[in-house]
Amino acid sequence: MSPLLVLVGPPGAGKSTVGRLVAERLGVAFRDTDADVVEQVGKPINEVFIDDGEDAFRTLEKAAVAAALATHDGVLSLGGGAVLDAGTRALLKEQRTVLLDVDLSSAAGRVGMNRDRPVLALNPRAQLKTLLDQRMPLYLEVATHVVDTSKKSARQVVDEVVALLASTP
16 A cells, blocks of 8 residues: 655645645545654644654654555655655655645745744744755655645645646556
8 A cells, every 4th residue: 555645845835735635636535644743642743842852753753654655545745854864765756756845935924933833943934944955855856746836826736736646647
């Protein structure tokens, strides 16, 4: 078993929103590995970062991604930093993985001053730019397709993703 589609991308790209809508349109299940981690540990991700540290979160995230890739057959959304792990990237190369790309301005507008995103907590716009710069090569490494979500509605992005799925084996 493997997912119909895996969504990766930076914070604010629309992975959770688009993922839910694509799954709904296709009549399949949606799963978000960040939600899996929250369910497993019983506290929000920002608290995991504060209480246990980023390394502890990344260990939980890696396990959640591996489990979801092995057991989920619908649309799967990964946390923005999941691609930091080489083992996860190797697993993703075997999947239909769509990078939801977004420009800094659009992403910053979507995440705003969201303190629930621990990697953006100090200076969201500057941190987001750094994340985009650092992670883009990793996103591109695993992506079989790229859909730009900048300045587009969720519905427009969903249409593009569904059309892409229909046109590729």
